[in-house]
Every structure is written in structure tokens, then in C-alpha cells.
Amino acid sequence: MENKEQLYTVSIYTENNIGLLNRISAIFQRRHINIESINTSASEIEDVSRWTILVKMTEVQIKKIIGQIEKQVEVIKAFYHTEDETIYQESCLFKIKSDLLFEERQIQNIIKDSNARIVTVNKEYFVLEKSGRRSEVDLLYRELSAFGILQFNRSGRIAVTKDAMEITKMLAALNS
Incomplete structure (x- = not known):
């Protein structure tokens, strides 16, 4: 089951800093993973942005990606969700x-x-x-x-x- 590709919604809570978009997209690019869509906005927490990224990959890959994203200094926390876990x-x-x-x-x-x-x-x-x-x-x-x-x-x-x-x-x- 873990090796089957599926759509994941990635939620990333970050500080709003210049250059973060390039670094996060590079994490996907290095692994040759296409970003289906990306959205960023204010979150429910003051002065914290929320990114919503849609990607198609395996669970093994998404776990590695989340780990890499969380290594970015401005990233507070990153999560991934399946289609069934989101509205x-x-x-x-x-x-x-x-x-x-x-x-x-x-x-x-x-x-x-x-x-x-x-x-x-x-x-x-x-x-x-x-x-x-x-x-x-x-x-x-x-x-x-x-x-x-x-x-x-x-x-x-x-x-x-x-x-x-x-x-x-x-x-x-x-x-x-």
C-alpha cells in the first residue's frame, strides 16, 4: 500500500519570508515530483502563513518530502493528508x-x-x-x-x- 501513488494535500505552516517558495519547490524538483497546485494564504494563526500543495506520489516519498520541508528554518510544521482526510x-x-x-x-x-x-x-x-x-x-x-x-x-x-x-x-x- 505504501508504494502506490496517490494524491496528497500538504499543509505547511511558515513564517512569511522571501525565497521560501524557491526552496520548497526545489525539494520537489530534485525528486522529479510535479506540483499539481500550490496555494498560500494567511492561516488561523496570526503572522503565520499556510501553504496548501497538491502532489501525486507514494507515502514513502511524501514522508521524506515532509522531513525535508521541515528542515527549512522558516517552516514551523508540515503535514500531509490523503483525499479522505480533507475537505x-x-x-x-x-x-x-x-x-x-x-x-x-x-x-x-x-x-x-x-x-x-x-x-x-x-x-x-x-x-x-x-x-x-x-x-x-x-x-x-x-x-x-x-x-x-x-x-x-x-x-x-x-x-x-x-x-x-x-x-x-x-x-x-x-x-x-
Whole structure:
């Protein structure tokens, strides 16, 4: 089981320092592991950033990677999670010609069926937003591709764990 490749969501809590992105991505690059998506934002802890990285690898590989990531001075703690251990979403934006919205009934049905949301409409184009699982975003992309997509942009994965993360308690213990 440990040698089977699967998707892992990596959560890294860090100080926000210049150059850390290069060093963390180099850890994956040296092992020839492709990063599927990467997202960074403020975390639930003041002055601590949280990185969410999606990678496909074996459990043996991910354990080694986590060890290497935690050796970085600015890294407070790193975790890895399987698909079943997380609740996750992606978001995307589609820019499409406006005349299609009014002339193609099928586009309106696609929007409704996919639970996408119209963000803006003007004479030249309209913009749709869709949040959901990667498969939902991929399906909407395929359906809209038949009509022509002017622009498309997808976010990286954002995720929270189903179980409690002990990072807040760990940091409180370090600061006392």
C-alpha cells in the first residue's frame, strides 16, 4: 500500500519570508515530483502563513518530502493528508462572449446545472465563477469549450482537514 501513488494535500505552516517558495519547490524538483497546485494564504494563526500543495506520489516519498520541508528554518510544521482526510475545493473563472449567453439556451442550462455563478456581464463578454471539486471544474470546462472560452483561470486547491489540526496548541506550547 505504501508504494502506490496517490494524491496528497500538504499543509505547511511558515513564517512569511522571501525565497521560501524557491526552496520548497526545489525539494520537489530534485525528486522529479510535479506540483499539481500550490496555494498560500494567511492561516488561523496570526503572522503565520499556510501553504496548501497538491502532489501525486507514494507515502514513502511524501514522508521524506515532509522531513525535508521541515528542515527549512522558516517552516514551523508540515503535514500531509490523503483525499479522505480533507475537505477541499478549487475555484475558477471563465470569460465567454456575451452574445452566447443570450443566443445559446444550452449555455444557460450549463450554467444552471453546474451551479456556476455569473460574476459580471457587459456587451463583449460575461464572466462565470465556479467553485467545487476538480472533476466539477473539468466538466464545466469541457462543456463550455464547445462554445469558445476567451479566458480561463483556475485556483490551486484550498483545503481543511476533517480532524482537528494540533498546530495552534503546538505553537502556544512553544511560545510559553
